[in-house]
Amino acid sequence: MKKKLLLLLMLLVTSILIIACNGDEDTVGEDSEGTDNGSGEESNDEGSASEEEVEIRFAWWGNTERDKKYNEILDLYEEQNPNVTIIREPSTWNDYWPKLSTQVAGGNAPDIFGLHLLLYGNEYFTKDVIEPLDSYVDQGLVSLEGWDQSVLDAGTYNGDLLALAKGVTIQALITNKSKIEGLGLDAPPAEISYEDFKDYAATAAEALPDGEYVTVDPTLIGEHGIEMWVRQQGGSLLTPDGSALGFEKEHLTEYWQYWAEMREMGAVPPANISAEQAGVPEESTLFAQGKQLFQDRPTNQAKMFADLLGDAELAITRYPVMEDGEFRGGEQLQVPAIVMSQNSDVKEEAAKLLSFFVNDLEATKIYSAENGLPGTEPVRENLEGSLHPMDQKAVEHMNLVTEDIPKTTIRPEGAVQITELYQSYSEQVAFEQMTIDEAVDAFFEEAATILGQ
Known part of the structure; x- marks a missing residue:
């Protein structure tokens, strides 16, 4: 050991x-x-x-x-x-x-x-x-x-x-295996692709009662999800010198579309519930209350949720992999x-x-x-x-x-302003205040201004 x-x-x-x-x-x-x-x-x-x-x-x-x-x-x-x-x-x-x-x-x-x-x-x-x-x-x-x-x-x-x-530590999906099996489903494998995860979520959402969900909406809890998505495709949140975004418009469009579809099928909570969940203590999260199958968190927090959930058996599922990406995984070591x-x-x-x-x-x-x-x-x-x-x-x-992720990079100065901007437009998309295309264009335009282009 x-x-x-x-x-x-x-x-x-x-x-x-x-x-x-x-x-x-x-x-x-x-x-x-x-x-x-x-x-x-x-x-x-x-x-x-x-x-x-x-x-x-x-x-x-x-x-x-x-x-x-x-x-x-x-x-x-x-x-x-x-x-x-x-x-x-x-x-x-x-x-x-x-x-x-x-x-x-x-x-x-x-x-x-x-x-x-x-x-x-x-x-x-x-x-x-x-x-x-x-x-x-x-x-x-x-x-x-x-x-x-x-x-x-x-x-x-x-x-x-x-x-x-x-x-x-590293980001992952903490998994309530006991609750999944209680729905008559098998827990997913340790690795699962984005498309397979969407199919799995659709099946699980049908089996869950009202007010319970498959997973958290990562677009409303920070930037880890989009960063992993673009890293899997050879990009980054920002270029190493912090002078520009490290990904293209189509990357963000596809990412927001993926999670909009998860929202529409009821696999993740509606925007208002996700927004409320973003600021609550961990013991008050839907996952800790047994009302969600997966929780998007660093692996070091798994034991905390195990203690909060008592007798439930938990597992750690990898963040979805991208089979056709430059890298299968995009996780950053933290x-x-x-x-x-x-x-x-x-x-x-x-x-x-x-x-x-x-x-x-x-x-x-x-x-x-x-x-x-x-x-x-x-x-x-x-x-x-x-x-x-x-x-x-x-x-x-x-x-x-760690077998198939790109090198971890510490974000350059300016990343905080960009992540705050990203969160703002993610919320507008989730609350349907802007279309995805409108939000993508506005985000890229404002990001260029912030980064001094």
């Missing part, structure tokens, strides 16, 4: 890093008293009690279940460091990024905050708001012992180490990471906490691969035998997916 995890992680993250390195490219905490706390320094309650009182702001995205893990880890750190008080700033995914953008623009970023490298890496790496970690490594405040170099490279920009990964603000007034203490979060064996066991496969071998070894069954399935899924 150890070798399999290590080889898999090396394979996964190596593909990420062509662009993550862009310009250039904690002794692990022991689970014992008075020993290494994950920052490379020894700590005990007596020594910490006499130190200066410190407040550290820590922000992350997630849900109530993830919040519990964060709080348990941060409580543990406060117990070991009585002089430290951690101000916790959790948000849902949808609320997190606008809030963080506002804080950064106002010079009021949290001392430590989460950063999704695929989606927002370049957006923040180029804003000169993240504190490089190299000097704290040199001081022994941040430990890199046992870290895979490829994972470190993912958080490196212009030669500076800016971020440490909390895990590596690297949620943790960074420190350049404006922090408590940088040394923040560095210690950051290192503790990703290195300490007790802390990482609490976190339990919440964001995917850990990037450090000692942590992976410590988790062996304790991984959630759905995390085991996630490992198998990644083995399958």
Whole structure:
């Protein structure tokens, strides 16, 4: 298992890093008293009690279940460091990024905050708001012992180490196998083409009662779906330099048409229900309530849904493959990471906490691969035998997916404005406020203006 995890992680993250390195490219905490706390320094309650009182702001995205893990880890750190008080700033995914953008623009970023490298890496790496970690490594405040170099490279920009990964994951369809079989149907295979998935959805939709659906409408929950669709055809969301869209009008037309047909057959919820679902906590989603067969999410979230659904047997189905595409799959590997603000007034203490979060064996066991496969071998070894069954399935899924996808690329600056624009026009199509052709033309025209063409 150890070798399999290590080889898999090396394979996964190596593909990420062509662009993550862009310009250039904690002794692990022991689970014992008075020993290494994950920052490379020894700590005990007596020594910490006499130190200066410190407040550290820590922000992350997630849900109530993830919040519990964060709080348990941060409580543990406060117990070991009585002089430290951690101000916790959790948000849902949808609320997190606008809030963080506002804080950064106002010079009021949290001392430590989460950063999704695929989606927002370049957006923040180029804003000169993240504190490089190299000097704290040199001081022994941040430990890199046992870290895979490829994972470190993912958080490196212009030669500076800016971020440490909390895990590596990938988008998929979390599948309620028990509910499907309860309809008298067989669960789909681990891989299924777009056309076969549409046929399967039509059959399943007929078997479901009113108010229940086959899957989520990906056009209304973000840009992962369209990005995978164009990557399968040799394109990309944006060109590498961010100067233009990386796909053609016909790609977007065909994608929106595919999901309009799924909407018309009742396989996905009507636009108003999808819009309502976009902002609810995970426990309030149709999938978590047992009213949907598939949920479009990163594989690391499968265990959360397994816990929410109780006795239901879940599986992981690959996002539909494109048999006649340049690549069968278009998935992007995702690297949620943790960074420190350049404006922090408590940088040394923040560095210690950051290192503790990703290195300490007790802390990482609490976190339990919440964001995917850990990037450090000692942590992976410590988790062996304790991984959630759905995390085991996630490992198998990644083995399958990484065989036929294009290299993962970190999106260039400007991607956030384009994804927001895409979402706006997706909503207008779903609510039938514009035809697909009208929306495609308007999207391409406005995108060209944003990108400075």
